Amino acid sequence: MNNLRRKTLAAASAVTLGAGLALAGGMAPVAAAGPETSYLVLAPQGNGTAKAAARVAAADGTVVAAYDKIGVLVVRSSAPDFTTRVAGAGVESVASTAGLGTALDEGETVEAPAATGDPTAEPLYNLQWDMDMIRVPQAHAVTGGSPSVVVGVLDSGISSSHPDLATQIAKDKSASCVGGAPDTAEAAWNPTTSDHGTHVAGTIAAAVNGVGVTGVAPGVKVAAVKVVNDDGYIFPEAAVCGFMWAAEHGFQLTNNSYYIDPWQLNCRNDARQRPVWKAVQRALRYSQSQGVLHLASAGNSNWDLAHKITDTGSPNNGTPEDRENLTNACLVLPAEAPGVVTVAAVGPTGEKSYYSSYGQGVIDVTAPGGDTRFRTQGARSTSADGILSTTFNTTTRTNGWGYKQGTSMSSPHATGVAALALSAHPGMNPGQLASFLERTAVAKSCPSGVYNPVPLIPAGPDAYDATCSGGNRNGFYGAGVVDAYNAVK
Known part of the structure; x- marks a missing residue:
């Protein structure tokens, strides 16, 4: 990794070889839709994700994946105020994952030349x-x-x-x-x-x-x-x-x-x-x-x-x-x-x-x-x-x-x-x-x-x-x- 610009842990110097109505529960009105964003929504562990999923739906979010055994939902929403609106009973915390990913550092590889070695072993x-x-x-x-x-x-x-x-x-x-x-x-x-x-x-x-x-x-x-x-x-x-x-x-x-x-x-x-x-x-x-x-x-x-x-x-x-x-x-x-x-x-x-x-x-x-x-x-x-x-x-x-x-x-x-x-x-x-x-x-x-x-x-x-x-x-x-x-x- 060259300083912190590397996501996967292969060194940079790779080697060359060769919207609307007020909602129930006191939630704020829906703001104009923005770009769709991914979130992690955590429910209190041990209580399942049903309540959290209901909060997600009420806040105009869509559950992409529910991991009930650990109380984690993967969610997408285009509501810009989603994190505020989803908060409440059944939701422990929420984090947007937009901008949280890091680019893979690919590095360079080219074909290796054929090599002879022990005939009972692999060629390279x-x-x-x-x-x-x-x-x-x-x-x-x-x-x-x-x-x-x-x-x-x-x-x-x-x-x-x-x-x-x-x-x-x-x-x-x-x-x-x-x-x-x-x-x-x-x-x-x-x-x-x-x-x-x-x-x-x-x-x-x-x-x-x-x-x-x-x-x-x-x-x-x-x-x-x-x-x-x-x-x-x-x-x-x-x-x-x-x-x-x-x-x-x-x-x-x-x-x-x-x-x-x-x-x-x-x-x-x-x-x-x-x-x-x-x-x-x-x-x-x-x-x-x-x-x-x-x-x-x-x-x-x-x-x-x-x-x-x-x-x-x-x-x-x-x-x-x-x-x-x-x-x-x-x-x-x-x-x-x-x-x-x-x-x-x-x-x-x-x-x-x-x-x-x-x-x-x-x-x-x-x-x-x-x-x-x-x-x-x-x-x-x-x-x-x-x-x-x-x-x-x-x-x-x-x-x-x-x-x-x-x-x-x-x-x-x-x-x-x-x-x-x-x-x-x-x-x-x-x-x-x-x-x-x-x-x-x-x-x-x-x-x-x-x-x-x-x-x-x-x-x-x-x-x-x-x-x-x-x-x-x-x-x-x-x-x-x-x-x-x-x-x-």
Whole structure:
């Protein structure tokens, strides 16, 4: 992430390889209609949504989706005073989600050249340094994953025609959540303007089929849960829908390589953002109660999330505001929500990626995310220091393979390892699985002094300074680098 202008957590420096009457209840007269706007309407939890839905209808709103189990309605209305008129008995809070979505950062990918390697391995495996780092080949000697494990990829969709993914997708469990209500049509959950989700899915579960690359857990199934609209925005109602879909369709895991709303730090003490936080938190808690473990990217701002932060770039789809000394009341969602496994990134040397956010007590584990700016012996790293995975050209509608880097790429590695762990040791609940993932990670110590792997880049000599704190569990690496073999043996 380049400062705060990045929505999905793939770094910007993507790698190139190659109206009327008074209403009952004392509501104000209806004002002239404005543009249709989306809202999250929260009812008091535990009381259902019937009263809130009645308030919505009386205030000239339309319920798009009702999530009764968590007391959340996704609503659209063209009434400019909707938030005022809907308030009353049965409605706890309401927030407009207009302007809350953040543009997807696509990055660049191109086709990878054919490569020869071990004839018993996938053709491009010799370019997958990330798989060796976390001991995927050793793990596959034990298990490549069970098809009973379903991983939800909450992202921009998955190409169902990709030769490395076509057999890997649980189509009956895939849906688009764009707009806040699920659409199960295959065209709806395929990518339209972004291949980000296709790349993430390949890291998790690309098939071992003699074509292209391997995923960490090729034996498991991935489900496409599309939360990115055609303009590249991820609105909170889409994320809520995605978490609820996962809960109701037997997912054990979800990967979340994004953050919600243009405020990269969502502040619970901000009246504009608190309803969003509460709705997302309700959906997360419910899905966790149904056996779903969520893993999420830490972010690409090189922020120390454990300390006060100055945010000068949010909202990143409007006029930024200067927000200084933000406290821990302001969190990255979903990465910093309770119960979510937060994943940082390392490059091919095993050191913290220059862009990866960090923080003592925030980062749970780390995984390969790529680092194309790490200089080794005075030489600039190459595109091959990113993560090679499956791609989809949304202009030509063709499938391929290419490089990306970011914590967007590290999170699916950890998700794949968690899927292998659950395959080898079934029956763990989300909390147990999260703990197991940490216990089987390989601890990595803090570097000494101020860490700055890229002192000569144009951003400035100190642009990526970072200081690590902690012992075996620390701010850069959490419990350590995930290890697929440790997770299955």
